Amino acid sequence: MDRETSWAVIEQQRLAIADLLAGLTPEEWETPSLCANWRVRDVAAHLALTPQPMPVRTLLTAGLRARGNYNRMIDQLTVAYANHPVSELVSQLRRDAASRRLPAPTNYRNILFDVIVHGQDIALPLRRPLPVDSTAVAAATARAARIGRPVWDGHRLDGIRLRATDIDWALGAGREIRGPIMALLLLVTGRTALRDELTGDGLDTMLTRITAHH
Known part of the structure; x- marks a missing residue:
């Protein structure tokens, strides 16, 4: 799949996820997702955070706090960001749906599978449809x-x-x-x-x- 098609799917998925999230109850936001140790709220925070690359200094500090463990660093940053109001997470997803900004070490191919998988992380436990081509x-x-x-x-x-x-x-x-x-x-x-x-x-x-x- 080429770059332009991939970005179109990423945008569509971000908007579809935002639509799904907008209709959730407070209890549903706290539902455990398919992503280990993350609630629906945490997955939404990760997706909202992705198009907002962090300054190198922030990443270095987070990496040190996580003792060099990449997965732990992502978890800590995400769980902290999940404290934002859920309405703000939804609006950020919508606002940045077409954004092509990327965290430094990644690329659009990784963002494609990331958004698709995390969309299912949210949708399947909630028994909500989230179709993907x-x-x-x-x-x-x-x-x-x-x-x-x-x-x-x-x-x-x-x-x-x-x-x-x-x-x-x-x-x-x-x-x-x-x-x-x-x-x-x-x-x-x-x-x-x-x-x-x-x-x-x-x-x-x-x-x-x-x-x-x-």
Whole structure:
């Protein structure tokens, strides 16, 4: 998927997520998301924060506070930002939906899978629909599969072949995992919420690796 198409999907997803969030009750904002240890409110804060690159000094300070642990740093920054009023988080998502500003170490391909996955992190626990174009989900899955440390174990897909059952798409070689492309994307990013939609002789291996990493 090319740059312009990717940014169009990112904008559409940000707006769709903002629409979903705008209708939530206070209790729903506190619902645990699919993202470990984050509430819906925290995921929304992460998405609102993404188009607002922080000064290098702020990032360095946050990195030191997190003792060099990337995931801990992101968690600390996000949870702190989640203290903003929820109406402000929604308005920021809408305001910056078309923004192409990026945190320093990332790129639009990473933002594509990030916004798609975090949208599902919110939508699935709340049992709300949040459709995503399957071509975009496939591009996101291919990108996420290449991401290793410090985010995920870079060897989690060794000897595994992913094959979508709802579109013509496959990746990797080895023991197969089959299922809808969205279920594959969530699995690749360490989420097991749609595991019942997946089959294949590689599934148990992948689930074991995910559990071990967490």
